[in-house]
Amino acid sequence: MKSEKVRFEGAFGDQLAGRLDSPETEIYSSALFAHCFTCSKNLKAVGNITKALAAKGIETLRFDFTGLGESEGDFADTNFSSNVDDLIAAAEYMAEKQKAPSILIGHSLGGAAVLQAAHRIPSVKAVVTIGAPSEPKHVERHFESKKEEILEKGEAIVKLAGRPFKVKKQFLDDLQKNKMNDFVENLDKALLVMHAPLDQTVGIDNAAHIYKMAKHPKSFISLDRADHLLLDETFSKYTGSIIAEWSALYLDDH
Numbered sequence: 707m708k709s710e711k712v713r714f715e716g717a718f719g720d721q722l723a724g725r726l727d728s729p730e731t732e733i734y735s736s737a738l739f740a741h742c743f744t745c746s747k748n749l750k751a752v753g754n755i756t757k758a759l760a761a762k763g764i765e766t767l768r769f770d771f772t773g774l775g776e777s778e779g780d781f782a783d784t785n786f787s788s789n790v791d792d793l794i795a796a797a798e799y800m801a802e803k804q805k806a807p808s809i810l811i812g813h814s815l816g817g818a819a820v821l822q823a824a825h826r827i828p829s830v831k832a833v834v835t836i837g838a839p840s841e842p843k844h845v846e847r848h849f850e851s852k853k854e855e856i857l858e859k860g861e862a863i864v865k866l867a868g869r870p871f872k873v874k875k876q877f878l879d880d881l882q883k884n885k886m887n888d889f890v891e892n893l894d895k896a897l898l899v900m901h902a903p904l905d906q907t908v909g910i911d912n913a914a915h916i917y918k919m920a921k922h923p924k925s926f927i928s929l930d931r932a933d934h935l936l937l938d939e940t941f942s943k944y945t946g947s948i949i950a951e952w953s954a955l956y957l958d959d960h
Contacts, residue, residue, distance in 0.1 A: 707760040714799035716772045717791030723776035724769030727756040734763035735957050737809035740816030743845050744866045746775030751936035758946025782872035785880035786842045793823040808957050818842050822889050832896040832953045839908050840915040843881040890919040896956040897924040907934035
């Protein structure tokens with residue numbers, strides 16, 4: 707696999723950092739990857755997934771959302787809607803540089819984001835969610851103890867994955883207004899829902915709801931004993947290989 711560092715303008719005009727992971731041979735199709743809440747493109751599981759995709763001729767852009775990882779911007783000013791807008795900007799960058807994405811892949815909250823973004827990216831034929839919540843507001847559980855302070859003072863410092871982040875009231879307001887059912891029901895793309903039955907961060911009931919609301923063509927793959935972050939590389943590599951094989955059924959370029 708070839709991996710190239712790239713930068714492009716995000717939703718707020720900040721420079722976002724990405725990696726374009728490409729096959730050593732011919733590129734058959736392209737994918738765009740959305741990472742999990744407060745994660746980054748450099749999560750090992752993400753690299754394992756894109757490597758498995760590259761082995762099947764699929765080029766993938768993975769990038770850090772505004773204010774995270776190596777991207778510019780202030781996380782405190784972002785929200786779920788801006789993540790969706792960052793995905794649109796990433797798709798436009800791909801279309802300008804080489805090949806618009808045919809596949810959208812989202813991990814955790816990134817999975818909810820791709821379900822919304824898919825409606826605004828005409829090139830997309832297939833959408834994949836990995837351990838995704840059925841509603842964006844699911845992430846509120848990570849800062850429940852600070853919610854009252856956020857509502858009263860307008861912001862608070864919250865520890866997420868062991869790191870401090872400033873969360874503003876606008877973030878909570880945005881989560882409340884974003885409802886997923888209409889987006890899932892009217893997706894009009896092939897959908898693959900991937901979820902681990904023992905996921906302790908986002909329960910399997912979320913996958914059941916997404917699958918129930920979606921219209922065919924839709925598929926569900928159990929990730930068996932995997933944890934939410936796919937820390938065991940067995941499952942991240944498996945996830946990538948399954949996505950590659952499944953998506954081929956729905957892509958014109960295959």
